[in-house]
Every structure is written in C-alpha cells, then in structure tokens.
Amino acid sequence: MMNKVGIIGLGHVGATTALLMAQRGKVGKMVLVDQNTAKVKSEQLDLQDQIAQLATDTSVVVQDYDSEQWDKITDLDVLIFCPGKIAALIDHGGNRDYELNITSQIVKEVAPKIKASKFAGIIVTITNPCDVIARLLQEQTGFDQQRIVGTGTSLETARMRHAVGAATGHNYHDVQGYVFGEHGDSMFPVWSSVQIAGKPITDFDVNLSQLKQQIVTGGYTIMDGKHYTNNGIATRANLTTEAILSDAKRALPVSAYDPDFKLYIGQLAIVGKNGIEKLVKLSLNKSEQHEYQIASKAIQANYEKVK
Numbered sequence: 660m661m662n663k664v665g666i667i668g669l670g671h672v673g674a675t676t677a678l679l680m681a682q683r684g685k686v687g688k689m690v691l692v693d694q695n696t697a698k699v700k701s702e703q704l705d706l707q708d709q710i711a712q713l714a715t716d717t718s719v720v721v722q723d724y725d726s727e728q729w730d731k732i733t734d735l736d737v738l739i740f741c742p743g744k745i746a747a748l749i750d751h752g753g754n755r756d757y758e759l760n761i762t763s764q765i766v767k768e769v770a771p772k773i774k775a776s777k778f779a780g781i782i783v784t785i786t787n788p789c790d791v792i793a794r795l796l797q798e799q800t801g802f803d804q805q806r807i808v809g810t811g812t813s814l815e816t817a818r819m820r821h822a823v824g825a826a827t828g829h830n831y832h833d834v835q836g837y838v839f840g841e842h843g844d845s846m847f848p849v850w851s852s853v854q855i856a857g858k859p860i861t862d863f864d865v866n867l868s869q870l871k872q873q874i875v876t877g878g879y880t881i882m883d884g885k886h887y888t889n890n891g892i893a894t895r896a897n898l899t900t901e902a903i904l905s906d907a908k909r910a911l912p913v914s915a916y917d918p919d920f921k922l923y924i925g926q927l928a929i930v931g932k933n934g935i936e937k938l939v940k941l942s943l944n945k946s947e948q949h950e951y952q953i954a955s956k957a958i959q960a961n962y963e964k965v966k
C-alpha cells in the first residue's frame with residue numbers, strides 16, 4: 660500500500676525534509692501545507708522538477724491553507740509538523756524559547772484544522788520549543804498522547820555520537836547511547852548509556868563536561884553561521900517517519916509523554932505504526948535523574964507561559 664505523508668511548514672526544515680523524502684522514495688504521496696501559498700506552490704513545482712529526474716515515484720499535492728476543510732490530509736499516515744519563524748531566533752543567538760509566542764499561536768490556528776480534517780495518523784513534530792509544542796498539539800487536537808512524536812533529543816543524540824567518536828578516535832557509528840531531557844538548554848547526555856565499541860565512556864580519557872557543552876550548544880553553533888538548521892533535522896524527520904510507516908518498533912530518543920511528569924520530554928521510546936508504542940525506562944544514575952528533573956522543570960516553565 661502507498662505511504663502518504665504530509666508536511667506542514669515548508670521553510671528550511673520542511674523543504675529539506677521533502678527533498679530527502681523524494682530522494683529516499685519510500686513515500687508515494689506527499690501533501691504540502693503552508694500559510695504562504697505562493698511559496699508552497701513553488702516548492703511543489705520545484706519538487707516535481709526534482710522527482711522527474713529520480714528513479715522514485717512520489718506525487719506531490721498542495722493542501723490549500725485557507726480551505727474550510729483540509730480534506731487532503733485526512734487519509735495521511737504521518738503528518739510532519741514544522742511551521743515556525745526561524746528568523747525570530749537570529750537576534751537571540753538561536754535560543755529556541757524565543758519562538759514560543761509565535762509557534763504556540765501557530766498551534767492554536769492549525770490544531771483545529773488538523774482535528775477537523777479527521778486525520779487519523781501520527782504527528783511527528785519538530786517546531787520549537789519542541790517538547791512544549793508537542794504537548795500543545797496533543798492538548799489542542801485531543802489526540803491520544805502516543806499519536807504525537809516529538810523529534811526531541813534525537814538530533815542531539817546523533818550530535819553526541821559524532822562528538823564522542825571524534826573525541827575518542829572512533830567511528831561515530833560505533834558510539835551508542837542517548838541524549839535526554841529538553842530539546843533546549845537543559846538537555847543532557849546520559850553518559851551511563853554511552854558506549855564506544857562496547858566499552859563504557861568512563862574507560863576513555865575524555866572531558867565529559869566539555870563534550871556536554873559542545874553537544875548542548877551545537878545548534879547555536881550552526882545557527883551562528885547559516886541562521887537556520889536543516890540537514891540533520893530533515894534526516895531525523897525522515898528516519899522517524901519511516902520507523903512509523905514500516906512499524907519498525909525502533910527504540911528512539913524522542914519527545915514522548917511522560918506520565919510521571921505529565922509532559923512531553925526527550926526519553927527513549929519504542930516507535931512504530933501507533934507512534935509511541937511504549938516507553939523504555941533506562942535506569943538513570945542519581946545525577947542523571949536530577950538532570951531529567953531540571954529538564955522537566957524548564958519545559959513546564961515554558962508551557963506555563965502559553966498554556
């Protein structure tokens with residue numbers, strides 16, 4: 660059966676996600692949605708120019724933003740949510756919290772349209788601040804918590820694997836482990852989960868606090884030079900979407916609802932056709948438990964500003 664995926668927000672992130680999706684060829688139908696009707700039409704045409712040169716088959720259609728009923732998204736399997744205004748962060752060093760007022764309003768506008776469309780699939784949400792937006796989307800669509808998957812700290816987990824590989828002289832593919840918590844300044848590498856070619860990171864002579872700093876500020880470093888980030892997150896969006904489409908039941912560090920803290924936060928969860936199929940509770944050490952609590956407080960504080 661043909662896989663059908665929608666992308667809401669065709670900015671740097673959405674357009675790159677669409678480009679990769681067409682190249683990967685796992686989706687038969689892509690539906691694009693953006694408030695900027697001229698831009699989304701151009702993206703559709705540009706993607707069609709791309710697709711005609713590929714050995715893959717994807718039809719690309721546009722959902723008219725202003726139409727009463729978003730009927731083109733009704734039967735989609737996955738909806739990738741990435742509207743926003745990245746330019747709002749430029750004067751704030753890339754701090755994701757400065758988008759909250761704008762993106763919480765976007766959720767208010769778009770969630771009722773998604774709900775009214777009777778879309779019955781899974782939302783993969785990227786928009787920042789990611790954990791708060793995941794919660795607002797869940798509350799305002801009324802969807803089951805498991806149907807909202809935030810990309811959360813999955814991007815920083817990839818960044819951690821690269822940084823640890825470089826610091827230890829190993830290939831990044833041989834680094835396992837996760838970054839948890841807020842997709843924001845209070846995220847933290849779960850060092851007790853990190854192994855390099857089967858050995859715990861504590862066996863290596865590396866400066867963990869320096870590495871942590873590099874991982875936490877990595878997004879800002881990219882923002883400094885190009886004023887947006889797209890390649891890493893667009894890849895992540897595709898891989899997470901594919902895990903859902905193929906019911907892969909992958910353990911991924913995503914933003915999922917934590918029933919103890921009653922919010923969405925970066926943690927390990929099994930991702931499959933139902934979205935978050937199950938949480939995987941890692942046994943965090945005392946200091947990691949403390950960091951998880953600090954992260955949950957930071958997420959809650961942002962939520963309080965816009966709830």
Ligand SMILES: NC(=O)c1ccc[n+]([C@@H]2O[C@H](COP(=O)([O-])OP(=O)(O)OC[C@H]3O[C@@H](n4cnc5c(N)ncnc54)[C@H](O)[C@@H]3O)[C@@H](O)[C@H]2O)c1
Nearest residue numbers: 668669670671672693694695742743744745785786787892
């Ligand atoms: N979670 C992550 O790891 C991660 C990484 C990178 C970017 N982001 C976030 O992703 C979002 C998008 O980033 P970007 O660089 O593509 O931003 P951008 O400013 O380039 O593009 C945003 C797009 O959203 C559209 N839009 C705005 N309001 C809309 C609405 N109500 N409905 C539909 N579309 C609307 C705009 O027209 C624009 O095309 C931002 O919130 C950004 O912070 C998250």
